[in-house]
Amino acid sequence: MTPEDVQAWLDRYIAAWASYEPEAIGDLFSDDAVYRFHPSDKGFVGRDSIVRAWLEPSGEASTRDEPGTWEAHYEPFSVAGDRAVAVGWSRYYTDATRSTVANVWDNVYLLEFDGLGRCRAFTEFFVRRPDDRIEPAGASS
Amino acid sequence: MTRDDVQRWLDRYVDAWRTYDPAKIGDLFAADVSYSYQPYREPTRGRDALVAEWLEEPDDPTSWEAHYEPFAVDGDRAVAVGESRYLENGNLARLYYNVWLLRFDGEGRCAEFIEYWREHPKDQLPAG
Numbered sequence: 267m268t269p270e271d272v273q274a275w276l277d278r279y280i281a282a283w284a285s286y287e288p289e290a291i292g293d294l295f296s297d298d299a300v301y302r303f304h305p306s307d308k309g310f311v312g313r314d315s316i317v318r319a320w321l322e323p324s325g326e327a328s329t330r331d332e333p334g335t336w337e338a339h340y341e342p343f344s345v346a347g348d349r350a351v352a353v354g355w356s357r358y359y360t361d362a363t364r365s366t367v368a369n370v371w372d373n374v375y376l377l378e379f380d381g382l383g384r385c386r387a388f389t390e391f392f393v394r395r396p397d398d399r400i401e402p403a404g405a406s407s
Numbered sequence: 408m409t410r411d412d413v414q415r416w417l418d419r420y421v422d423a424w425r426t427y428d429p430a431k432i433g434d435l436f437a438a439d440v441s442y443s444y445q446p447y448r449e450p451t452r453g454r455d456a457l458v459a460e461w462l463e464e465p466d467d468p469t470s471w472e473a474h475y476e477p478f479a480v481d482g483d484r485a486v487a488v489g490e491s492r493y494l495e496n497g498n499l500a501r502l503y504y505n506v507w508l509l510r511f512d513g514e515g516r517c518a519e520f521i522e523y524w525r526e527h528p529k530d531q532l533p534a535g
Contacts, residue, residue: 304525305504306525343508349479372523391504393525
């Protein structure tokens with residue numbers, strides 16, 4: 267993977283999150299991928315399981331993120347062989363008007379890719395910014 | 408830096424933390440190091456300031472265990488992952504997962520350090 271490949275994958279990740287289209291989500295991952303929302307998780311194993319976990323977090327479609335209520339940006343910090351580490355942020359608003367920020371998270375993704383550019387291991391660390399570190403709505407990061 | 412270089416640096420970090428030897432701590436870092444304990448926190452700047460901060464509230468060396476290893480090494484950048492365990496009466500009391508974003512200078516010293524960490528749920532700690 268090159269840094270450009272990783273950036274393209276991260277941009278597709280965000281697009282898949284925005285659309286919740288099962289194929290867009292599934293295409294990101296290898297058949298046997300493992301996806302951890304937290305480093306302490308055993309993880310969801312296999313593409314189908316990962317797609318289900320995205321579409322029905324906690325087993326319910328209602329806990330998905332409503333379109334327009336969030337924005338995110340990630341980029342590669344380090345790319346080495348079949349591994350990459352992405353950094354970025356995710357900002358959530360109280361509603362789709364985006365007039366009020368609910369919270370902002372700093373993210374690190376530990377990524378491993380197969381030979382076909384699909385992710386075979388994903389582990390997320392997210393750290394919430396304290397309220398006094400959240401810029402007003404409209405800030406770029 | 409090679410993976411071995413980074414692993415050696417990480418092992419020296421743990422040793423410096425165990426011993427609180429100011430020279431061992433200082434030797435890890437560039438003179439103008441920038442060191443953040445959380446991604447959103449203003450970094451501590453400068454080797455002297457960082458050494459002084461480490462020495463301020465030392466952890467009892469028997470109260471913790473830690474191991475870190477390189478996840479990715481790429482030019483002057485590396486990402487380390489690992490676990491930090493805190494013990495009470497010899498039992499595991501708190502477990503943290505760490506990711507360190509590292510940038511090294513030309514002499515193998517860390518010029519930038521940004522830490523992300525997450526705690527393992529306290530009610531689901533593994534035994535030891």
